[in-house]
Amino acid sequence: MAGDGSGGEVLDHFDHLRPVCVEHLEASMNDLEGKRVMVVGLGVSGRAAARFLAVRGAQLVLTDRRPDAPTAGLPAAEIHLGEGDPAWLAGVSLLVVSPGVPRDSALVVEARRRGVPVIGELELASRFVAGPLVAITGTNGKSTVTTMVGEALKRAGMNVFVGGNLGVPLIEAAGREFDALVVEVSSFQLETIETFHPRVAVHLNLTDDHFERYSGLEEYGRAKARIFENQDPGDFAILNRDDRNVFALAPGLRAQVVSFGCGVPPPIGNAIWPEDGSLAFRVGERRGRIDLSGFRLPGRHNLANAMAASAAALAIGAPPDAIGAALAEFRPLAHRIEFVREWHGVVFIDDSKATNVGAVVEALEAIKPPVILIAGGMDKGGDYTPLRKPLRERVKLAILIGAARDTMRRALDGAVEIAIEPGLAEAVRLAAQVACPGDTVMLSPACSSFDQFRNYAERGEVFKELVRAL
Template identity: 45%
Template sequence: MTQAYELKGKRVLVVGLARTGIATALFCAARGARVTATEARPESEVSEAAAKLRAAGCVLELGGHREETFLVQELIVPSPGVPADTPFLQAARAKGIPIWSEIELAYRFLKGKLIGITGSNGKTTTAALIAHVLETAGFPVILAGNIGTPLVARVEETSDSSICVVEMSSFQLELIESLRPDIGVLLNLTPDHLDRHPSLDAYGRAKARLFENQTKGDAAILNADDPGLKAYAPTRAQVFWFSRRQAIDQGALLRGSEIVFRRGGTEEVLLRRENIGLPGAHNLENVLAAAAAAFLSGAPPEAIATGVTSFAGVEHRLEFVAEIQGVRYYNDSKATNVDATLKALDAFPGRILVILGGKDKGSDYTVLQQSLREKAALALLIGAAADKIEKQIAESVSIERTGTIERAVEIASRRARPGDTVLLAPACASFDQFQNYEHRGRRFKQLVRQLEEHVAPASARAASGQERKG
């Protein structure tokens, strides 16, 4: 049962006017809160959002933040992109002002059950797959969170019978207070966002807050093949594991060609490996986690198998774009850290031309060397991190400094040969050249499709010429 919170008449400050901040401000205003929204960007850059919020009765402070505004609030909700240790938030915290993430605020108003998914990689695919399987099983499902739609924007759709499947980031989890998922899933932990978190352990502890408020009636699902996760397993919730490599007593495992769920000395076959259409060993792990969560939610094995088989994948996650003259192009723009790029490289046989680069997040790119040496024919470097990446992967692969994604696609199309894969898996954030990773992925797809349109007429002309010669 969630804890009710009365917003009416409360002074609420929303920090940041991206997607989450806008949804949060509108949610609070609709419930009678006295909302102030503050944004570092000037009005010229957020004019559409500003008009919408003013119409809802919000007070706006644009072009910078004022400490005095923070210190007179009764609740502050920062957007995920705002670091929790910024000076203004620290000053408000010292005064005892509650500072919640948007998912904590939304949780106070949720009805029904909550499944939370976090981890360094695979969150979006796993969340979408869980939702798809549960829908296949006939449950009323709401998919929200870091996957695209803020949870706070879906609250009114929840009911006592609904299941909310929510992707949760470390930035969101570090500012929870009472959030308690019925099922929490921690997929993996690899170095990421170390430009924001002081250490890998601090990053892991933020992720593990997913389990902090769970009780013995709740379930925690963790990856048994990730040795770093054992330290973050909760002590109160029922703990289930998933593994593609080893036998486990409680949870989901791969046994031969079957995915089996074990609990309390009994086991049940949920699906077969051939049901899985997604490429890569990491997607097998995502399926194991999703199958475990769906089964614990009440989905029968036949619905799990049907749902996994019919799941088409998620945009920007090893998304097939086109095959042009025997070369296959894949968009994995969501590979915003080194581990995600390693998994993407591992998903394909044969020669890979990989596009790397963007905004560095304090990553160590030297760990890419072995995979690049074994799998890649060419690394095409774009964005602000190109210098660092080039130094750290030198001598493991041929390198082309392309600067932009446009130039990268152009050069890749000339250098690739039939049977090759051109893969966008940047290992970096996107904010140096793009609005977000979605913008980057869609631009890549647009360029590939333009290339496809250009190549098709040329191929037709060549074929026509051959016919005339014959």
Template identity: 45%
Template structure:
């Protein structure tokens, strides 16, 4: 792909947009950056852009700028159904994302992992397994380092990427050697018109694959299996509910890995896996079968699984106070993530739910709520919607602040209960990120513990 002297617009100045702009400039393109946000929020980025001779426009999407470009690179968080994009498309201007841009400069084989939930854990876990095996691997994408920052290096043995639906919207040539999809549950229905549209975007991961590639699919997911017949690559399945002939399955506290080319069935005891919860058994199976297909020894996989602790802000134990256990699942930003978090608990749960609504409602949670939730603390912009959807099944208490939510949850809980922050919503009504929300939860829990200890 030749970029020298081409006019390129980068839309969205998040992490991937910022990296894309600098990469494009180094390739000799004439770059301009556009973000609808307030210019005052980008002082650091503006300084770097100026130093590199990159122009920028903030606060709006000027149509005339879009129509003067040879190429538009859009950040994942920016919807491309806005008028300037549509007019640029009608004019024949190519619109791609950072993932597609980077891919066109990379020859390293790629394993790409997507899914509504679990993709960060699975991507990180597979990366750790490969590193332990001695593979020179780049791990990034939707987590950590944008792929475009690797594009000028392109010297590793393998790339392992977390890929989001937003990134998959703007691919055209992207062709991973390995594709892994963990699940498709309701999410981003404020952006997609239906579950069908969301699922179709997710399954675009496989659209360029051929027979010599491989795919790892969740056999228990109805949406994934609906689109399975269209996949041309070598398919491995994983399941927590049924035995599979090729791939991995969970049964009676064991994970079985069935890999035909190794001509052997491997068994891992659940007790030998540091990650806990049935949702994590799915993540483990997806990572393990991918690793086997990539030539990793079983002993390496088993060793990493014995030591891999999981991720910050994902069903993370924080403290125990007066027999009440507090868990931080701030990364649970959709109902599917909350459902999986709740499935890992048998003790009664006081659930902190809410934030900025993502569409689709909360009915998906009803079965798990009936099983284990004794009380819901509803917060943020979504609290009325949460109340309307769930108050017939459990007591839903609306509160006005995040700190009040944590204190109220503590008061409603009893010895032996779980207090779980798993919001099913984005954090942007109160915080800049799910990470900031999770850190605030930890801070408040520890404040409560100090106050309780001070009384004793």
């Protein structure tokens, strides 16, 4: 992506994911009463979209490819479970698709062929919420930065909605008044936007991830870059200048760019950077410093998160003192380099949210060695070799588990001592047996959890239960 230079091409090349012309979408949104609307995928966001559409008087068709998908609590609707049948689309004038639904789903492909608008819950919600949007994307750190921004704005006395991919769907904010709406947005969600227009858009970083869905970093990066496509010169685009793939977008953006990074800041332009125990900033007409003396999160990546969150809060109008106070009070989110317990001089850390290689590299940089690393799960198609250097330098033993363990062993062989275990319980048992006082045992998988768990949160909770039972 760095070779794209202008950044404009990155946005232009993603036309093939735009589901329908804006004029057609606007006509569909004007009046949902009596319209036949299909919701594809009945997870958290799909259910929230269905409830909203029902209140608006839409005639609902609800579908999920899972034959055993729960249907209790859904609004009145025609419900179909299992593999999608294009016949279900009869009379449908709008398709609302959940983020996890494949782009080649039979229903999605046929809807587009028929000219039926295909949008996601994020796009639907953005048409009905009131207040400036702050949207955060990137491979790693989205949830942390989204929460940080929300806390900073609340500290400034604002009435704030915090959600999106983080947990509470944005559609839950429809019909309510907020001073700002802060949302985590994923590449999957950005694939189906049309008019989604954040006042502040943040792109944190870009590393290998989700290659089970995308052909490579180029296509994945283009999906992320869509966060900026509807911004105008009155908006702010906050970019990581230490990430060449992210910062390459800057010249092609219409919004005012604010860069953040740990290196030397540019001599001119909007920027935020660390300096003498604080964050110095130039954002629009504002100049000043944010006190970092109380900030406790470890690692260079968390310093970058604090800069990104501060820049976003400043762009919305929060005072530096409120931002500094929020950063001082901030604690790690669950399953993100989270301290579990110390046992016989050994520290146990839950970093189950690290579902890609880049997140594990960041975690290893933040944790004092020597480390016993528990990694593995379901492979996402990425390259594990960037782990070789930090493993060699900071890890005494890598315990590999799950479906990806043999793939990981081949990629990491020779960099560190490796042990293979079938699952998490066996890995924790082995780690406890071989750990010495002063060691850190960290679950940081570099893989998704779906081979053995419902999600990363369940994996993290199981890890914590196993550790507390030692």
